[in-house]
Amino acid sequence: MSNILVVHAHPEPKSFCTALATAAVEEFEARGDTVVVSDLYAQKFNPVASSDDFRSRANPDYLVYSLEQRNAQEHTSLGGDIKTEVDRVLAADTIVFVFPMFWFSTPAILKGWIDRVFLSGTFYGGKRIYGRASMRGKKAVAAVTLGGREHMFGVDALHGELARGMMRHFFQGTLGYVGFDVIEPFFGYHVPYCSNDDRAGILENWRDHLRSLDRKPVMNMPDLSRFDDVFRPLEA
Amino acid sequence: MSNILVVHAHPEPKSFCTALATAAVEEFEARGDTVVVSDLYAQKFNPVASSDDFRSRANPDYLVYSLEQRNAQEHTSLGGDIKTEVDRVLAADTIVFVFPMFWFSTPAILKGWIDRVFLSGTFYGGKRIYGRASMRGKKAVAAVTLGGREHMFGVDALHGELARGMMRHFFQGTLGYVGFDVIEPFFGYHVPYCSNDDRAGILENWRDHLRSLDRKPVMNMPDLSRFDDVFRPLEA
Numbered sequence: 001m002s003n004i005l006v007v008h009a010h011p012e013p014k015s016f017c018t019a020l021a022t023a024a025v026e027e028f029e030a031r032g033d034t035v036v037v038s039d040l041y042a043q044k045f046n047p048v049a050s051s052d053d054f055r056s057r058a059n060p061d062y063l064v065y066s067l068e069q070r071n072a073q074e075h076t077s078l079g080g081d082i083k084t085e086v087d088r089v090l091a092a093d094t095i096v097f098v099f100p101m102f103w104f105s106t107p108a109i110l111k112g113w114i115d116r117v118f119l120s121g122t123f124y125g126g127k128r129i130y131g132r133a134s135m136r137g138k139k140a141v142a143a144v145t146l147g148g149r150e151h152m153f154g155v156d157a158l159h160g161e162l163a164r165g166m167m168r169h170f171f172q173g174t175l176g177y178v179g180f181d182v183i184e185p186f187f188g189y190h191v192p193y194c195s196n197d198d199r200a201g202i203l204e205n206w207r208d209h210l211r212s213l214d215r216k217p218v219m220n221m222p223d224l225s226r227f228d229d230v231f232r233p234l235e236a
Numbered sequence: 237m238s239n240i241l242v243v244h245a246h247p248e249p250k251s252f253c254t255a256l257a258t259a260a261v262e263e264f265e266a267r268g269d270t271v272v273v274s275d276l277y278a279q280k281f282n283p284v285a286s287s288d289d290f291r292s293r294a295n296p297d298y299l300v301y302s303l304e305q306r307n308a309q310e311h312t313s314l315g316g317d318i319k320t321e322v323d324r325v326l327a328a329d330t331i332v333f334v335f336p337m338f339w340f341s342t343p344a345i346l347k348g349w350i351d352r353v354f355l356s357g358t359f360y361g362g363k364r365i366y367g368r369a370s371m372r373g374k375k376a377v378a379a380v381t382l383g384g385r386e387h388m389f390g391v392d393a394l395h396g397e398l399a400r401g402m403m404r405h406f407f408q409g410t411l412g413y414v415g416f417d418v419i420e421p422f423f424g425y426h427v428p429y430c431s432n433d434d435r436a437g438i439l440e441n442w443r444d445h446l447r448s449l450d451r452k453p454v455m456n457m458p459d460l461s462r463f464d465d466v467f468r469p470l471e472a
Contacts, residue, residue: 011286012299047283047344050247063248064428066383104409105341108283108348115338147302151468158458158467159409166405173340173395173402192300222394231394232387 004028005092009040009099009110016191016199020143020206021098027210028096036088040109046081047112053079066120073121085117094139094213095180100191101146104159104166114174123178127229130221133179140180141213142171143206145188162187163219176221184217240264241328245276245335245346252427252435256379256442257334263446264332272324276345282317283348289315302356309357321353330375330449331416336427337382340395340402350410359414363465366457369415376416377449378407379442381424398423399455412457420453 006028008021021037028035038045051063055078058071072078078086089095099110106114118124124133144167153162163171163185175182186209188202209216228234242264244257257273264271274281287299291314294307308314314322325331335346342350354360360369380403389398399407399421411418422445424438445452464470 011284011301014298041284041286047348048247048277049338049343049345050277062250065247066428102285102351103347103354103413104405105347107285108344108351109285111339111341111347112283112344115344118339149466151466156469158463158469160404165401166409168396169340169402169405177339192302227394230385230387233392233394 002028002033002093003091004033004035004094004096005088006035006037006096006098007040007110007113008037008097009107009113011041011107013042015100016188016203017098017100017143017145019203020145020188021096023203023207024096024098024143024210027207036092038085038088038113040113043081045085045109045113047109047115049112049115053082053116055079069119070121073119078119082116082119085113086119086122089117089135090122092138094141096210097140097142097144099142099144101144101148101167106170118174118178129177129224130179131224133177135179138180139183139213140175141183141210141216142175142185143188143209144185145191147192148189150187150189171219172221176219182219182221183213184219238264238269238329239327240269240271240330240332241324242271242273242332242334243276243346243349244273244333245343245349247277247343249278251336252424252439253334253336253379253381255439256381256424257332259439259443260332260334260379260446263443272328274321274324274349276349279317281321281345281349283345283351285348285351289318289352291315305355306357309355314355318352318355321349322355322358325353325371326358328374330377332446333376333378333380335378335380337380337384337403342406354410354414365413365460366415367460369413371415374416375419375449376411377419377446377452378411378421379424379445380421381427383428384425386423386425407455408457412455418455418457419449420455 006021006024010017025035025037049065054068054072056075058068099106123135152158155161159166171182171185186206226234242257242260246253261271261273285301290304290308292311294304335342359371388394391397395402407418407421422442462470
């Protein structure tokens with residue numbers, strides 16, 4: 001039995017994307033896991049990182065957000081909505097992200113959840129990144145819906161690669177950076193335009209993806225042993 | 237004389253990033269251009285795309301955000317804050333983005349400005365993307381501050397490439413996608429940790445960058461003539 005956090009961010013509660021989030025809850029509960037859902041639109045989550053996030057400040061005159069994140073943890077002065085989400089992440093063995101791709105990235109409400117919740121200090125440090133970061137041992141998996149078709153992505157395709165190209169900032173630069181084992185993501189292509197039968201097929205494939213999560217490949221992240229103590233590449 | 241829009245997004249009004257935005261305003265005004273500033277934190281810009289963005293709806297029962305964007309333009313039912321920003325972009329010959337890199341991307345407040353302002357229909361259409369999209373003939377340039385060092389970015393470096401790798405979703409997938417000529421971006425590395433002298437040097441380099449904007453290289457975008465009418469690669 002595991003603790004699962006589903007982070008969901010779609011503005012339409014009846015969306016297909018929401019159905020993917022609901023399916024994830026069902027699949028994990030069916031196998032006896034404990035599931036918590038952060039439904040960012042339903043929670044009206046505030047995505048704007050600002051000085052309001054700290055009840056007291058290390059430097060009240062000049063905001064360096066990441067330094068205030070560190071100070072706030074030492075002095076328990078972090079805003080309540082952030083604390084709730086941080087605790088959910090720390091309690092989870094696996095985080096499931098379900099969202100529509102907006103501009104080859106997350107919707108802003110989810111981007112701001114990352115900006116405010118993935119605290120400097122707790123999640124990563126200057127040299128504690130990738131395989132040395134704090135989310136080591138936890139898994140992250142994502143279901144992403146998009147309008148584009150699968151043939152638009154790949155090394156020689158229109159937009160280039162998706163998970164390792166356009167969305168590298170998320171899978172490597174965010175989830176991998178803080179140490180998660182990043183499971184090969186699930187993409188629901190062409191969702192607004194495909195048939196209901198096609199969507200039913202995507203939903204079933206997503207359930208299969210989740211049922212075989214333990215056997216799914218994990219994305220490669222940079223191997224820190226290839227870099228020196230300030231992350232310059234070592235001589236070959 | 238040109239019309240310039242500076243889009244700025246930093247939570248600290250006294251930040252070095254804000255100094256870069258101010259320098260941009262000064263440089264363009266000094267050469268006689270008209271400059272408008274969208275200071276997203278000062279405006280308390282709402283970054284959350286939602287049904288509230290439309291005063292009337294094509295489909296009140298089910299939100300497909302991009303379809304409602306199109307409907308709202310036909311029926312002038314777009315929320316006032318969005319309309320203001322859209323008009324600013326349409327009036328500009330050059331847009332200057334100034335922001336700190338958060339998670340190899342923009343801060344959420346700027347991500348949401350893109351989500352809400354880069355309207356389907358007005359900025360791009362299903363097949364009107366990249367060189368066929370509507371911002372053709374306008375320039376986009378960015379100054380991005382970050383904590384990382386320059387040696388951490390590149391083909392064989394720790395994080396891989398920056399503008400074409402980690403931030404490809406922004407430079408290609410957003411600015412290039414809607415048709416801007418995307419000027420090679422300016423990065424201010426290691427900003428929170430470097431000396432005041434170093435920062436003064438970065439500021440001067442940014443002013444030089446802006447003064448020579450017309451001679452700066454433009455980033456390559458996908459060549460649509462290499463793809464068929466559904467964007468499959470043509471045979472070589």
